[in-house]
Amino acid sequence: MRTVAVVAAAVLVLTGCTARTGTPRPAAAPPQSAAPSLSPAGELCGEQVRTDALPEWARAGFSWDGSGTKHVYGAKGDIMAILFGYPLTSPPAPDRGNKILWVAREPIERGGDLEIRAALAGTTVTAERTVAGGPGPSIIDLPRPGCWHLTLTWADGADSLDLTYGVP
Template structure:
């Protein structure tokens, strides 16, 4: 999928109902829903940043809408308007991760885990 601009809005209200397992009380937090609606990125270190000398990490909890067979989540990221690409792996599939990317800007992500693929954009400052 080719895009221009950062097309995935960061919501700040409650997580989708299917993504609230393990949360108690209000599940409102910054999050991005995949374009197909199959995965959500719950962003604990918002805003995401290239450098965090004294702040929180770029912690993202990836939550899949459907149960998937065991296997890693593979994140293929492309920086908008460039040829810069990065790949990250989350062992064991969607779950907690630290996703650091090397440059500021809008990153187009293709997320692949067993039997599933979704896409989204994440902006790093």
């Protein structure tokens, strides 16, 4: 009987059997290959800026696969921050803004906003920002340099990610 249970468990693991509801989803995000960065204060930040091709779901408006464009996946893979203002700085650099294009994996209900709650690592400093109309283009300025943990919520989703803001 024990052999049957072990074989059944192995089959489930090998076939990737999971409970599913609705449409199957691809993996949340490809494996992260870049190492986490250090913030200006020296703390390890979970941010992993990538420059590989954007996933199909994040390419709207691009005339190519987005290779070379800096981006960060949300922890669950439900949102992506495309960093057009890289490197992000606090205060903002005088010659460019902290422009971030937020792209949700699933089509979103229009009318809701993207709410951002940001917490500076190792401190009690927090900030809140709103992107009107849900995930989309934005300028996100935060009050101090460092590693910021962002909790993001929108009409039909939620995710989180870390972003490093350096000194201009």
